[in-house]
Amino acid sequence: MASTLLDVTRSAHEEVERLERLVVKDLQNEPTTSKDRLYQNHRVRNMVDSIISTTQKLIEIYEDKDHARKDEIAALGGGQNVFSAFYDRLREIREYHRRHPSARVVDTLDDSEELLKEEPRIDFSGEEAFGRYLDMHELYNEYVNSKFGQLIDYSAFLEEFPKTHNIPRNHKLTRQYKEYLSHLLDYLISFFQRTQPLQDLDKIFLKVDAEFEERWEGATVHGWEDKGLGNGQSSTIQDSIDLDYYSSADELVELGPERLKQALAALGLKTGGTCQQRAERLFLTK
Numbered sequence: 491m492a493s494t495l496l497d498v499t500r501s502a503h504e505e506v507e508r509l510e511r512l513v514v515k516d517l518q519n520e521p522t523t524s525k526d527r528l529y530q531n532h533r534v535r536n537m538v539d540s541i542i543s544t545t546q547k548l549i550e551i552y553e554d555k556d557h558a559r560k561d562e563i564a565a566l567g568g569g570q571n572v573f574s575a576f577y578d579r580l581r582e583i584r585e586y587h588r589r590h591p592s593a594r595v596v597d598t599l600d601d602s603e604e605l606l607k608e609e610p611r612i613d614f615s616g617e618e619a620f621g622r623y624l625d626m627h628e629l630y631n632e633y634v635n636s637k638f639g640q641l642i643d644y645s646a647f648l649e650e651f652p653k654t655h656n657i658p659r660n661h662k663l664t665r666q667y668k669e670y671l672s673h674l675l676d677y678l679i680s681f682f683q684r685t686q687p688l689q690d691l692d693k694i695f696l697k698v699d700a701e702f703e704e705r706w707e708g709a710t711v712h713g714w715e716d717k718g719l720g721n722g723q724s725s726t727i728q729d730s731i732d733l734d735y736y737s738s739a740d741e742l743v744e745l746g747p748e749r750l751k752q753a754l755a756a757l758g759l760k761t762g763g764t765c766q767q768r769a770e771r772l773f774l775t776k
Contacts, residue, residue: 495551495562502548509537509544516606525620528685532610535687612684621685626651629674637732638667655713665735733776742769 513534521527554560565575617625630647633639638661642650650656651674661667683691702711709715731753736742742750743765750768751761757775761768 495559499548499551499559502544502551506541506544506548509541512605513537513541519606524622528612528621529609531687532612533605533608536610538688614684618681621681624648624681626677629670629677632670632673636666636670637661637734638664638670659713660732664732665741666732731772733773736773736776739766739769739773742773745769 516530516534516537519530521530551559612620614620615625617623617627626648627644629651630644633647633651634641638657640650654662654671657667679691682689705711706714731742731745731749733742745753747765747768750765750772753772754761754768757772759771759775763771
């Protein structure tokens with residue numbers, strides 16, 4: 491039996507209400523262990539995501555950009571064809587049940603109870619101990635094998651990695667350092683999402699961004715009190731580019747013409763030409 495748009499709408503509303511009841515019922519249960527609480531949080535997160543997804547589909551249906559809903563409503567009860575439409579629909583239902591005599595109404599209560607017992611899969615490494623600890627070994631190896639890092643042991647790295655202000659400015663401008671920071675941020679976000687699935691990460695980032703902008707404008711960001719402008723004594727260091735992190739002139743092009751111009755000027759070289767020409771000229775000094 492083909493589902494009409496109205497059937498889909500009704501079913502979607504029922505699904506949203508069912509999931510909302512399940513969320514409430516699940517949160518009314520107090521987990522006995524931290525592991526059970528994490529399972530509960532992920533179950534609720536999954537149900538909330540399903541509610542959001544289903545609600546988005548409902549919004550698209552009600553927007554009715556292709557007028558399919560309007561046409562279907564008109565076909566069900568419009569004009570002189572109301573009885574014809576009714577009997578056509580009745581015939582379709584009878585035909586469906588004739589071909590599927592074993593079809594029955596599914597009791598969602600049983601499925602709901604099973605859902606509340608579900609233990610969602612959460613990917614943690616052995617070192618993370620199901621979300622109790624960070625596993626920074628890959629980042630540690632990246633740190634100690636970099637030009638900006640130090641040869642320290644793992645426990646010392648755990649104390650050192652948040653102190654980015656200790657890293658010299660010229661190293662912070664390199665691609666290697668930017669990639670390291672990107673990997674670090676990706677891991678911390680992943681760990682947070684796995685251990686705190688009900689937190690609104692976007693809201694947290696908005697607050698962090700606002701606080702950073704305020705501190706940046708007030709020149710109180712540790713290590714960047716000059717807002718990256720530097721002074722006459724350190725301009726050469728800031729303008730230089732560590733070419734060890736670039737394997738071709740094309741990669742240097744990504745820095746942009748102004749950045750390349752500054753680097754060439756710092757080396758006392760000609761600064762004119764296109765962005766590609768500047769990149770090639772600078773790469774020859776490697």
